[in-house]
Amino acid sequence: MKTIKYIIYGMMASATFGLTSCDEFLEEKPLDQKSSSQFWQSKEDAQTGVDALYFGGVPYLNQNGGGWQPKATMYGGIISGLFYDDHGDSQLAEAAKACTYTLEKFSSPAMSLWHEFYKGISRANFVLANVPKMTDVLDQATIDNYVAEGKFFRAYAYFYLVKEFGDVPYVDEPYTSTDGMFKERNSAAEVYQHIIDDLTDIATGTALPNKSFYDNGCRVTRAMAQTLLAQVYLQRAGFPMNGGAEDYKKAAQMAEMVIDGGTAVLEQANGSSDDLNSAYNVIKTSKTSKEIIFAKEYDYSNNNIGNGYVNLSIGSDATTWKDANGNQVFSMNVLHKAYHPCDMIFKSYAPEDIRSHEKQFFFNTYTDKTGVEHTLNYTGIWSWFDEDAIIKNHGGDYNIPTMRYAEVLLIAAEGHARTGNTAKAQEYLNQVRKRAGLTAETATGDELVTAILTERLHEFPVEFKVWDDIRRTRLYPEAAGDYSGKLNWVALSGAKIQNKPVDNVKIGAIPEWVLLWPIPQDEIQHNPALTQNPGWE
Structure with missing residues (x-):
């Protein structure tokens, strides 16, 4: 099975290509090659294995794609039609414009995602299996911290897998042989629960430091784990899991743990300038900003x-x-x-x-x-x-931000809006609006939720959030009047989908099954236990 080969080789690469860290930058550098039997023996081995977590897997989405090709981070936005590839050399982009949703067109980028996510999981599983045994060379606090980093990146990769593919094989131990390599797909509900178990342990514990991202040398912090868990609950609350009010409440509670933790703040919270010293330019250029909870370095x-x-x-x-x-x-x-x-x-x-x-x-x-x-x-x-x-x-x-404090505020706002706490929802939403120079939002009920979804698109137009919002709400943004500051969010099935083809609108151009990627055809051919997602057969 190709995936298992990738899982094994992915971690072997981290034994061959170690990474060293400093206070300012985590860099990948080749070290002398060691066999797997010689690895996990020294402090340096442990550090190398943990540092590898920051390169393969989800963080690699920011590197994937070169030449004229869009990066993997951009796939969802391009499929949505809200963003498009002007150059036009990408097979995925051209297929998305033409609504040619076929296995032939989508299997290659799907394989790229699948491969990278399982590579990240493999590296995390090796850390989690080996670091706790290294008591002769590591103190307990270091072991606990490394284990927490491993759990964060394993949860991070599985969260993306379950969002992108739905049911997926859940592997929580390193593969050192081909035994048991043909895994069936676990239900998305099971995978989500494993993600939540990993994150709850580290988000509420003390193994991760309660520091800002940059103050912690760009390594995993407690606020990162809390923010990721808030994202997980928000996504699970909607389609296709339909976790509902309970998950919206948990999303808000976890977001408020970040808010109360005190390590993250809005830049220019009382109102941004609109020059090159604005909050948004600080977020872009700064490598010290406390608004940034996690960034690709x-x-x-x-x-x-x-x-x-x-x-x-x-x-x-x-x-x-x-x-x-x-x-x-x-x-x-x-x-x-x-x-x-x-x-x-x-x-x-x-x-x-x-x-x-x-x-x-x-x-x-x-x-x-x-x-x-x-x-x-x-x-x-x-x-x-x-x-x-x-x-x-x-x-x-x-750097490219992947988690920001503004998102934490909007997660808290949406969680409260959907569970009837209007005042709290407005409070958090209006902090983001105030910074942007907007008046306070006074909407309630469904109109308040719509305002929050609109704010998410306006605050994160190029931080790749909208496709996940479409997936979990089954709603799509439509114009509500030019320069009105508003959008209508309508049912995806009948929505006016943008750029299908480019500069044209097509009603209902995205069938619901396209919200999940196909299981890569190569994977199905190598693993008879896998089945294809509906619609892609």
């Missing part, structure tokens, strides 16, 4: 680990720009718009919403170093733009 300048999102921040027309001296402005030769928000999203922001202002999340003009102003053919993604990287033709230095 990059450091091109010192460690040659570059942020590839910079390539996707601006269209290829920018390579033709000339400065006042007739010189080419940008040397980057891989500029392309592989993740471009549709016009409906741009037009849904209220005029006073700072997030829609120039050079906050997006941008339309750029002034070069000689003072010449250039206009983009397509709105660019300022959140990813890194001037120095594009001018010098290398990867970027900015």
Whole structure:
């Protein structure tokens, strides 16, 4: 079975390619090769195994995709039609535009996801199986901390697996042979419970430090575990698990543990400026911000680990720009718009919403170093733009947030809104709105939930949240008047789906079964115990 090979080799790679950490950056570096029987003997082995958790699995989604291809993080947004690939060389993007939902078109990216998630699980399982035995070289506090990191990353990978594929094989021990390799799919309910068990243990315990992400050297913190568990409860509350009020309540409670923990805060909470010193620009450029609960790290300048999102921040027309001296402005030769928000999203922001202002999340003009102003053919993604990287033709230095305090507030808001605590829901929602320059939301009931869903899209337009929101609510955003600050969230089955094909709207273009990926065909061929998801047969 190919998956099991990947699971074994994934951890063997972490024995061969160790990782060293420092206070500022976690970097992957090759070390001398050791056989598996020689590994897990020293402090350095344990550190290497734990550091490997930060590279394979879910974090790798930010690296996957090169050249003209969208990154794996972008798949859901592209399928939704709310974002599209302007370059058009991606088989997935073209299939999504044409509504060609076939196993042939989707199996390869599905395999990429499946492989990476199980690689992360494999590495975590090796840590969890071996570190507790290392009492002769590690003190108990270190063992507890490493085990907590292992549980976090195992839960993180399974959460993505169950969201993307539904029922999946649950493996919680390392594979060291081919015995028992053909696993059947466990029910999504079972997988969710395992995820919750892992996270509850570390989110409510003391093995993880109660520090901010950057204060903890960019390693797993208690707030990271709590935020992930809040996300898990929020997702399980909706479709297809239908956990309902009980899970919404738990999501709010876990989010409030982060809020009460005191290690995370909103940048410029009383109202952001709308210049290059705004809260949103601090979030983009800072490597100290306490709003960031978890981020994918990059450091091109010192460690040659570059942020590839910079390539996707601006269209290829920018390579033709000339400065006042007739010189080419940008040397980057891989500029392309592989993740471009549709016009409906741009037009849904209220005029006073700072997030829609120039050079906050997006941008339309750029002034070069000689003072010449250039206009983009397509709105660019300022959140990813890194001037120095594009001018010098290398990867970027900015980190990519994957968990932010603003999301914690909105999870708490939605959990309370859906369980009847309107005042609390409004309180948390309006903290995010106030920072964006908006007036307080006074809606109640279903209108309040709609306002929260809209706020999630407006606050995280390029942080890859909306596809999960569509999956769990079975609702899709439609225009509610240009520049109104509002969206209508309507049943997916009859929604006006954007860009099907590009710049066209098609009613009901996303059947419900497309919300889960197909089980990769290679996996089914190698493992007779696996079955295909409905609709993809």
